[in-house]
Amino acid sequence: MSEPEIPSAYVRDKRTPPPSREELRARIPGWGADLDPADRPSYPKLQYPAGTGAHWDFPDRQPGAEGRERSVEHAFVTPVFGTAQPLHGLSGAVRRYAYARFSEGRLAHWLLLIAGDRVEAWGSTLRSLASTRPIGPATGLRSEFTHGGVASRRGRSDVRHQVLDPVVVAGPWIAATGAAVLGVRGLVRAVRR
Known part of the structure; x- marks a missing residue:
């Protein structure tokens, strides 16, 4: 052979x-x-024919570019930019720092932007808890019992990780509740003294 x-x-x-x-x-x-x-x-x-119909070589600049976030590798803000979601609060400060300090090619830039997003998510959750209609944890616990959730988990490739699902979803809420209880206890003790 x-x-x-x-x-x-x-x-x-x-x-x-x-x-x-x-x-x-x-x-x-x-x-x-x-x-x-x-x-x-x-x-x-x-x-690119000579007569494109454009009346400009470079588009007119949108007003209000001062103070907008701009990557360090760009000389100026783009001629048109969004203003619907201005940066605000602690999450805005984190994002501004990412744009002012690090290039888009650096991991620190993107990690700070993700951290700013997480700060914003926690801030919105805290604001909702202070309102009359708070946002509850999206655990899907009820559907586990009403729509065959437990049976649908059999045969999946992530079976070993399923024990972590309650910890990942409910853990932060339990920790936040515990911190709130301890905070209220400390405040009550301080007032009683």
Whole structure:
């Protein structure tokens, strides 16, 4: 029994030179159809005629760019930017620091933006707890019993991790409740003295 031939893709030194354009065009129907820019379907989009209809070389700037977050690698804020969700509070300070201090190519920039998002999420949860209609934890506990949740867990690949689900979902709420109880106890003791 002879050994199978090893394809040249798996050999350090290529034994045969790559095929030429003509050989590929003869062997593969339609190969190289987009080599000539005139034959490309998108080629007209790549041309910039003199009369585009725009009345500017650079678009007019939107007012209010002062104080907007801008990455350190950019010279200025883009001509048009969103103002619907201005940065505010502690989460805004974290995000401003990320933009002012770190380049977008740095991990610290993105981790600070994620931290700012988490601070905002906790802030909105705390604000909802102070309102008349607080947002409860999205545990899905009721559906576990009413819609066959326990039975649907059998046969899944993450069976070993399912014991952590209650800890991950309910753990922060239990910890926050415990902290609130301890805080109220401490406040009551301080008032009694």
